[in-house]
Amino acid sequence: MTQFEIYSVASVSLFGLGLFGLIALPNILRKILSFNVLGVGIFLFLVATAQRDDPTQPDPVPQAMVLTGIVVAVSVTAFALALLQRLHGETGMTMLDDEKAESDQ
Amino acid sequence: MGNHSDLRTTENALPRSLLRTLIAAGLTIAIAAMVGISMFQLPEGTAWPTPPARETLQESGVDQAVTAVLLNFRSYDTWLEVVVLLVAMLAVLTIRRQHHFALQQTDIFDDPVIRYFSRLVVPFMVLTSGYLLWLGTRLPGGAFQAGAVLAATLLLLVTAGQAKAGPVRSSRLLLLIVLAGFLAFSAVAIVNLGAGNPMLQYRSGREGLTILAIETAVTISIGLTLALLYFTGLASRNRVDSDSTHSMDHPYDPV
Numbered sequence: 001m002t003q004f005e006i007y008s009v010a011s012v013s014l015f016g017l018g019l020f021g022l023i024a025l026p027n028i029l030r031k032i033l034s035f036n037v038l039g040v041g042i043f044l045f046l047v048a049t050a051q052r053d054d055p056t057q058p059d060p061v062p063q064a065m066v067l068t069g070i071v072v073a074v075s076v077t078a079f080a081l082a083l084l085q086r087l088h089g090e091t092g093m094t095m096l097d098d099e100k101a102e103s104d105q
Numbered sequence: 106m107g108n109h110s111d112l113r114t115t116e117n118a119l120p121r122s123l124l125r126t127l128i129a130a131g132l133t134i135a136i137a138a139m140v141g142i143s144m145f146q147l148p149e150g151t152a153w154p155t156p157p158a159r160e161t162l163q164e165s166g167v168d169q170a171v172t173a174v175l176l177n178f179r180s181y182d183t184w185l186e187v188v189v190l191l192v193a194m195l196a197v198l199t200i201r202r203q204h205h206f207a208l209q210q211t212d213i214f215d216d217p218v219i220r221y222f223s224r225l226v227v228p229f230m231v232l233t234s235g236y237l238l239w240l241g242t243r244l245p246g247g248a249f250q251a252g253a254v255l256a257a258t259l260l261l262l263v264t265a266g267q268a269k270a271g272p273v274r275s276s277r278l279l280l281l282i283v284l285a286g287f288l289a290f291s292a293v294a295i296v297n298l299g300a301g302n303p304m305l306q307y308r309s310g311r312e313g314l315t316i317l318a319i320e321t322a323v324t325i326s327i328g329l330t331l332a333l334l335y336f337t338g339l340a341s342r343n344r345v346d347s348d349s350t351h352s353m354d355h356p357y358d359p360v
Binding site: 005008009012013015016019020023024026045049052060061063064065067068070071072074075076078079082083085086 | 122137140144147171179183190193196200201334335
């Protein structure tokens with residue numbers, strides 16, 4: 001396996017792990033964490049493509065996109081955590097309504 | 106979580122949360138497999154064209170390609186990225202029903218060891234932040250890395266109880282610092298528009314200086330904004346716990 005292929009498999013694994021958690025885990029905090037894992041998978045892939053052709057001269061554009069992406073992901077995470085905190089403060093819930101009903105069945 | 110309660114309710118047919126897990130697993134594997142296969146079929150050598158950013162690096166005013174992309178070639182991205190942070194900040198303030206920016210003191214780790222340790226490392230953290238900022242013109246580093254270190258410094262200061270001397274109450278000053286990065290970009294844009302140039306064109310020969318000035322403003326903005334994203338939550342959580350009915354009236358009351 002080439003270095004790019006190892007990075008690709010790792011990034012797809014992280015992406016899949018995050019996607020699964022986002023859908024399957026009922027707790028919202030875990031959904032937020034899953035979303036971050038998913039994003040890390042995408043960042044890893046971008047970094048891998050940046051140095052696929054010539055590892056000694058990586059393309060700075062995807063690398064810069066990752067830096068921008070990290071800041072956006074942090075912003076979204078902070079926003080989501082604030083929403084969760086408000087939800088918990090108002091209703092005492094840490095899960096969405098329908099998923100809570102399911103797990104209480 | 107869901108699975109534990111499923112075990113208790115095996116009387117019913119297939120619990121819905123187990124069904125959901127299975128469907129999620131199937132979909133995830135299918136999507137990940139498709140994405141993975143497409144990665145291996147990327148055409149050789151043509152995924153990204155020859156990096157033009159490297160060829161024009163000399164014109165950018167800095168010697169580090171990523172910094173050149175972020176602060177010169179694609180400075181729109183960075184300008185709007187600072188706006189994303191600002192919007193997130195406003196959204197968090199709105200959700201937490203806070204009217205002003207506030208650095209609120211907390212005593213979560215009021216411990217002599219941590220207080221001494223933080224006093225020891227904070228100067229070095231500020232120094233590291235400045236060094237990363239300066240380094241960004243030549244080597245990996247720059248405004249975002251420096252801003253993250255600055256945010257960590259602020260977090261340490263407040264959580265270690267070092268900000269006890271008094272919470273910063275001037276929300277106007279904080280607002281100005283939070284806006285500094287956006288205003289720096291805007292100033293360059295306005296000057297250029299006034300002179301009839303493209304909006305974010307740096308004056309020839311002054312690119313390095315302009316980039317460093319903008320980066321300094323962006324660093325301070327990012328550092329404070331990231332820290333505030335944390336602190337506003339801390340303050341409002343403590344308030345809700347102690348007195349939820351008056352949370353709107355006294356945003357600065359120490360808890």
